[in-house]
Amino acid sequence: MAQLPLHTAGPYVAAAYIVFVALILLYVAIMAGKLSRIERELGELTELAQRTRSPGDGQDAL
Amino acid sequence: MYGKRLRGLALSTFAALTLTLALVLFWAPNDAYLGFLQKIFYIHVPLAIVTLCGFIAGGVMAIQHLRTRDPRWDMRSYVAIHISLVFGVGVLITGSIWAKGAWGHWWVWDEPTLVSFLLIMLLYATYQPLRFAIEDPERQARSASVFAIVAGVFVPINFAIVRLSTAYVHPRTLSNISGNLPGRMQVVFYLAVVSVALLWVTLWRYEMTSKHASAQLRALKRLLGGDEDEAPARRSAAPSVTHLGGVR
Amino acid sequence: MSAPPTRTVLAALLRKDLRVELRSFESVPAMALFSVTTFVLFHFGLRQDSLSGDLASGVLWVTLLFASVLGINRLFVADAEQGGFDGFLLSPADRSALLLAKALALLAYLVVLELVAVPAFALLLLKPSIGPALPGLLVVLALADIGVAVIGTLVGALAVRTRARDLLGPLLSLPMLVPVVLGAARATEPLFATHAGALPLRWLAILALYDLVFALIAFALFDFLLED
Numbered sequence: 001m002a003q004l005p006l007h008t009a010g011p012y013v014a015a016a017y018i019v020f021v022a023l024i025l026l027y028v029a030i031m032a033g034k035l036s037r038i039e040r041e042l043g044e045l046t047e048l049a050q051r052t053r054s055p056g057d058g059q060d061a062l
Numbered sequence: 063m064y065g066k067r068l069r070g071l072a073l074s075t076f077a078a079l080t081l082t083l084a085l086v087l088f089w090a091p092n093d094a095y096l097g098f099l100q101k102i103f104y105i106h107v108p109l110a111i112v113t114l115c116g117f118i119a120g121g122v123m124a125i126q127h128l129r130t131r132d133p134r135w136d137m138r139s140y141v142a143i144h145i146s147l148v149f150g151v152g153v154l155i156t157g158s159i160w161a162k163g164a165w166g167h168w169w170v171w172d173e174p175t176l177v178s179f180l181l182i183m184l185l186y187a188t189y190q191p192l193r194f195a196i197e198d199p200e201r202q203a204r205s206a207s208v209f210a211i212v213a214g215v216f217v218p219i220n221f222a223i224v225r226l227s228t229a230y231v232h233p234r235t236l237s238n239i240s241g242n243l244p245g246r247m248q249v250v251f252y253l254a255v256v257s258v259a260l261l262w263v264t265l266w267r268y269e270m271t272s273k274h275a276s277a278q279l280r281a282l283k284r285l286l287g288g289d290e291d292e293a294p295a296r297r298s299a300a301p302s303v304t305h306l307g308g309v310r
Numbered sequence: 311m312s313a314p315p316t317r318t319v320l321a322a323l324l325r326k327d328l329r330v331e332l333r334s335f336e337s338v339p340a341m342a343l344f345s346v347t348t349f350v351l352f353h354f355g356l357r358q359d360s361l362s363g364d365l366a367s368g369v370l371w372v373t374l375l376f377a378s379v380l381g382i383n384r385l386f387v388a389d390a391e392q393g394g395f396d397g398f399l400l401s402p403a404d405r406s407a408l409l410l411a412k413a414l415a416l417l418a419y420l421v422v423l424e425l426v427a428v429p430a431f432a433l434l435l436l437k438p439s440i441g442p443a444l445p446g447l448l449v450v451l452a453l454a455d456i457g458v459a460v461i462g463t464l465v466g467a468l469a470v471r472t473r474a475r476d477l478l479g480p481l482l483s484l485p486m487l488v489p490v491v492l493g494a495a496r497a498t499e500p501l502f503a504t505h506a507g508a509l510p511l512r513w514l515a516i517l518a519l520y521d522l523v524f525a526l527i528a529f530a531l532f533d534f535l536l537e538d
Contacts, residue, residue, distance in 0.1 A: 016159045023151065027148055204535070205535065208535055223493070
């Protein structure tokens with residue numbers, strides 16, 4: 001089993017893999033923003049639909 | 063439906079990447095010549111391969127768009143190029159880190175992968191400005207598809223030409239290594255390529271799901287609220303989501 | 311009304327473009343002047359009286375490239391602004407004639423550019439005599455010009471109907487023209503060396519192949535750029 005030598009190359013390798021992970025996570029974060037916007041708009045639409053269907057009721061199923 | 067297989071894909075990607083990382087750090091032997099620094103190449107080269115294939119895939123999807131006029135293919139092409147651009151940034155940064163570690167400079171012209179990548183990224187960086195500069199969505203999609211096809215053809219040709227031009231000046235370093243790998247290294251390398259490819263596909267589906275959901279949302283909005291003020295059509299570099307609305 | 315033969319259409323379109331250029335002098339004088347000015351700039355920038363070998367090669371081709379970009383930008387502008395596209399599309403003529411006509415026009419501009427730029431280069435910056443290099447240089451110029459013409463026409467058509475066409479033209483064409491510059495520069499390096507060498511056939515082959523591939527692609531895709 002190869003040891004993990006801690007000489008000068010270590011930080012570079014670590015940096016490279018960290019950059020890779022960071023890019024993925026950044027991308028996920030941006031997509032998360034889009035996802036929450038979709039959720040919010042869906043909520044608004046559901047409300048709108050309920051209002052159109054039963055204008056008398058003040059209930060909401062959310 | 064793009065989200066259906068997303069969970070399975072994401073999980074297998076996670077498993078593959080974790081396994082690869084573990085193997086890289088604990089199982090693959092240290093390169094006799096380059097030492098520990100060589101481990102960067104298990105992420106840099108697979109990223110590069112997948113990015114280039116991604117750009118070509120974007121071109122193929124663009125061909126389908128021009129053939130079928132189906133705006134879904136344009137969306138697929140756009141997302142493919144977008145994901146590949148992100149991966150491409152990763153290629154340039156990891157390549158730069160490797161160059162600094164191996165040569166002491168943040169950039170080397172001897173490394174054909176890096177040089178041709180710089181060129182390709184400079185080209186694809188114009189993709190979104192091009193789309194943004196054309197307002198009519200159909201013309202935007204068509205011009206973007208032409209660009210994606212031309213650029214997709216350019217990718218392998220450029221790679222070959224740059225390789226040819228550097229081979230006679232300096233011996234190739236990183237690319238040389240990927241040629242003849244001893245057993246264990248080869249296994250880990252191929253696994254790394256598969257893992258990164260899985261990641262690309264997962265992220266592609268992820269973004270397609272999001273865009274498709276937005277499109278369906280728009281369609282729903284239009285269905286439900288006739289007098290509801292429609293969000294003003296903003297100029298955007300992304301393909302018009304309204305075209306996707308209501309389509310499966 | 312049957313479609314007129316492509317040759318006639320091609321000739322007509324080419325004549326129109328060349329005549330417009332002769333009357334308005336939009337592109338070619340600017341390209342030529344730009345190249346000469348750039349040589350002067352290089353003299354001051356590099357602080358060299360004369361160049362040879364790969365430095366000479368590089369300076370010549372980069373200058374020609376940037377001068378070409380000026381021409382690419384203007385190639386479709388007149389048509390786009392004055393409705394030439396629609397007129398052409400309404401006619402039953404073969405669409406590829408427009409592509410070919412534009413590419414040939416650009417090629418003509420490049421040839422005129424080089425008639426000015428190459429002697430200027432030989433006079434101002436080149437150390438070894440240009441005589442022995444000339445035949446090889448002409449071949450490389452021909453191949454490189456075809457490449458620039460093909461890619462320039464493709465990119466010009468792509469960029470002309472966008473909002474930022476003056477920016478997008480160069481941005482799109484420069485990366486795609488790097489292999490042309492690369493191939494041409496490598497091919498002329500030994501020609502400009504102090505002890506002149508032979509013309510490397512490998513780079514000629516690469517240039518020719520590049521030209522061929524993108525000519526085919528342009529031919530296949532041009533229709534999609536013209537329709538509206």
